[in-house]
Amino acid sequence: MMTADFLKERVAAIATMHRKERAIAPILAEKLAIRSIVPQNFNTDRFGTFTREIKRKGTQIETARLKAIAAIELTGETLAIASEGSFGPHPAIPFLPSNREVVLLHDRTMDLEVIGEAISTKTNYSHRRVSSVEEALAFAENIGFPEHGLVAIVGDRENEEIFKGINNSEQLADIIETGIARSADKKVHLETDMRAHFNPLRLQVIEQATLDLIRKLECSCPECDWPGFDVIERKAGLPCEWCHLPTSLMLAEIHGCKKCGFKQEVLFPQGRKTANPGECHYCNP
Incomplete structure (x- = not known):
């Protein structure tokens, strides 16, 4: 078996609702001639959200695997790609924030799983409590707004409301003014929207992880020629x-x-x- 030839001209379901196919699909098409589809009405939020309403139950890889299997079951395809990201201190440089992305290929026909990975300090992962529109706009400018979106959490813990995908100044100002009036401490929690369709920096890391996946698929075992020798x-x-x-x-x-x-x-x-x-x-x- 020639490495990765068994994937050529296949159809892959990309398990996303946040437009990750923009980073993944062109690479699959160019490198492996894979045609990508995105499942309709596919809710990846049920596997966990960055804004903490739904906690991720497993590790990054376990969650990506669950997404891929769900995409296969929904579409009837035998090949799926799923990604999962995390944000926190860099493993080697703890004082720097980092973004770790995994992109997992699950092939039901071949009983094959290969995982690409990328870790980058090029991230705007950040949060702040603000007490004025001016503070909010300064924070927004610092994280690359409006190309990069924001999330605002308004109200107290017992009665909070989450606004996602904030990407214009008027919308941000309205939410901040309303939130300050509602909060006991007159502050609003702001954080970067880390969902891929509101975070171009994250899409770049997903691209890197997809290229790493391709590299691993093209590395075959010297003994049995199975892909993913790494x-x-x-x-x-x-x-x-x-x-x-x-x-x-x-x-x-x-x-x-x-x-x-x-x-x-x-x-x-x-x-x-x-x-x-x-x-x-x-x-x-």
């Missing part, structure tokens, strides 16, 4: 250039096949055979 484990221990003791830097990656279980170790995946002494806990305690 990193399953990373090993620290790159030796210090001076003392040769192991450091916390990456020494090797283990690539694995989900089909046959074959594994392959790749040494020095970042192209470095030694660590700088400044990165060694012994030489630079």
Whole structure:
């Protein structure tokens, strides 16, 4: 089997209600000749919302899988693509906010699942409590409004109302004025609308994750030729250039096949055979 050839000319259901197909479908068409459809009346909010009305029950990957399976069941297709995003501190640079996106391909015919991933610090993920229209407009300008939308939460916790997809100044001003009058502390909670159709920055990260998915589909197992042969484990221990003791830097990656279980170790995946002494806990305690 030629890698990913079995996907060519297939139809994929993209499990979205927030226009993620704008980021995903062109890449699928260009790289794999896949024709994409979007299920009608497909409610992805039932799997969790960024505005916290519905909590995500599983991990990012589990939620993306549930979306893909639901899209297959709704459309009758055998191939589906789903994505799921999360926002929080960067795993390696905790003081920076980051956006992690996964794009999952689920092929019922081949019993195949492959997951693309991208992590980016290029995000406007932010929130603020404001007490005037002027504060709200300043926050909006800082996050790239109106191309990037806003969410406002008005009222107290027991009686709050959520306004999503705010993307013009008059609408924002009206909501802020009404919200200040309703709130006991005379403030309104504002946050960036992280849904893909109101957040172009997030769409860019979804594109990166889709390209990573394509890359993995084109990597086949050396033993059985099954697609998706990729990193399953990373090993620290790159030796210090001076003392040769192991450091916390990456020494090797283990690539694995989900089909046959074959594994392959790749040494020095970042192209470095030694660590700088400044990165060694012994030489630079």
